[in-house]
Amino acid sequence: MTRTLVEGFDRGAVTLARLLAREGRRVTLAGPDTASQQALALRAKGVEIRAHADLDANPGQHDEAFLDVWTPEVAPRVALLRESGCVVRCLGDFVLERSEAPTIGVTGTAGKTTTAAFLAYLLRTAGVTVHTSTTARAANLWPTDELLPAPADGVVLMELTSSHLCFTTRSPRIAVITCFWPDHLELHGSLDRYRAAKEAIVSRQSPGDVVVVNEDDVDAAAIASGSPGRRFGFSAKAEVDAGAFVRGKEVVLRDATGERSFHVPARVDGPRLQALLAAAATALAAGALPEQLGPPQAPPFRATRVGQLGDTELIDDGMAATPAKTAAALRRRAAGSVVLVAGGELEIAGLPVHSSPEEQMLLEQACAEARRVARLVVLFGPAAARLAPFFDRSRIVRAQTLDEAIALASERAEGAKVLVVSPMFPLPPADRERIAPALETLAQARE
Template identity: 35%
Template sequence: MKKGAGFSVRGKRAVVAGAARSGIGAAMLLARRGASVTLSDVREEIEDAGELETAGVTVELGGHTQATFAAADLIVLSPGVPAHQPVIARAREAGIPVIGELELASRWLAGRVIAITGTKGKSTTTTLTGRMLESGGHKVLVGGNIGLALSAQVDESTAETIHVVETSSFQLEGTQTFHPWVAVLLNFSPDHLDRHATVEEYAAAKARIFANQSASDWAVLNADDPGSVALAAHAPSRRLLFSMTAGLADGVVLEGDTIVRRSGENREPLVPLSSVRLIGRHLIADVMAAAAVASIVGVPARAMTATVEGFTGLEHALEPVTEIAGVRFVNDSKATNIEAARRAIESFGTGVVVILGGRYKGGD
């Protein structure tokens, strides 16, 4: 059956909870697909209210009201809205379908999906993967947890499109039929325990990236991270492991100064380490993951290398800022969990002064 066949919202009452980027994308998509849409948010005002109302979306601000949710035929959650909120829990108990924005959008995509998750490194790997595939001549749309919400990509999706999607645990926990052709789990460590009740609940959300895969799909996994490999234990998909330290007979490894894909007796050089312009050895693992995906897609090694040579990293991710009186300043404010911060600090030698802040989300 063609993806999305049989799923229609025409004439249905749809409520979207949360008016951030993903919620707005979902509301606009639902309106274009013929639903009667209400976008609900706890804030008293939102910047996009006028545009939404012009598109036919009813904007309800100041809180999620029981009457609105109880009257819905479908409820779609933005990633930032916890599914255990009382008004949402009561709707689910009443038999009203509740799904996430990622799930909604994926039902209408015509192209294949490469989904990338992990506790750290998602944005770097997603961006680099998208650029490698573009360099290899593929039609690519990058988004999800970065850039455009997946809902905003649906109208551009064709059978030739490859969607490279960064997926968070908040997005994955709201999926039911989401089916990546390639699912990448970079690493796993405790995080977001201010949202997930337990580490096990967080792990279960991450593992949903593999839930609907088949034997013709791929799981790309970090062999140096046993926790992430364990989460894919029951996935029926083919495996492609990558490792910075293990001598894998089959997988993507480091051989001297080159990232190489091994397959039995075959050896394919992919990217020389001399082309990497990123600070921090741990980011080599992200490059390896992107190269692993690109090799599955069939991107030539020269296109991978050219992409890596031109990639100097993302804003706020070990981003060089300036040097004053011999002191180098580096911005790694994207490291919002303990493991990511630890890896960043370990990227430098002695004499490092760390400026930390933010909200504790659990972990040791």
């Protein structure tokens, strides 16, 4: 009998444990927290429940382990399980294994969610049944229990982060790679291990599979080269042999049958254009291109316009938990035109963020971009102390909390073209979800 560990007591873990127990496995459901009532009910199905468990000290003996997506690859339990011969997996890997429908996985250091959301829109517009999760945190399209049991019709579309991919044993039929740079290295231990996690999206593909890649990104293109499958590219800078690119004001799609072109939708900035190109190239590769390339709605928290405060545009970029994402939001802004709210937490999963040499360089570059465009920077939270040395004292204001930072920024926004909340550091989910309502309140108060 296969011995299987499922980590955590959330709905996804409970659903997976129940499914595996029905298949006759010897399942242990374990985690550091108190077990939920739904988890405790599984004892009647023969599932062992280990609440308040220290898995890093003693994960137990198992043949397979399905770990939580927030588990760092550097966690001691990961090494202990692997050393014992256990196969370490995640819920997303289970979906990849069991899905009878074609699977599409989107990864990259940035742009995953927007690309996946745009792709879902394009495929559905073309009449395809798309199975994707709607309950993941912060509008991410990560695999959740909504995909269990794995679908048999249409296509399965999943956003796969490095924290998913480091625990996978399979690759999707169509793998999409948006970009690659050093990020979240604290979760993996090194740049090489972070890259290896991303490479997993293509490392187990077959010649009949497909990779879709950003040909403008050398490192992403190198990862795609590990796929034995057909290659489709996308580029905002040059033509590609097969895939999507920009020619003048047209998005051009090219494959073996020829070319089709669509007008670039209005109000599509650089990052969203890249996401749209990625989605269009993937739809082309899937053979399900809609007749029109309309402007899909972007997911929230990602450089989203919320409203107007006088002449100042209000932007929620709360998902920018890394410096390079903030730099992307600021890059096309004019010098001295921005009031920036930045800060957040210095750790994630108990590990220091942006601490590797590679990430420190990206932090310096992002702050240089912020110095160029910002007339004022409002810093908040523990990360304020780390960010402050990068800026002239006369151009920064310190706040204890995010709410205080937004209020201070609004009081000093006159003359700025944009007020953007783009933290550069991680935020608790509850804080991120308060950004848009706070900005909307500012806009409504001025009306």
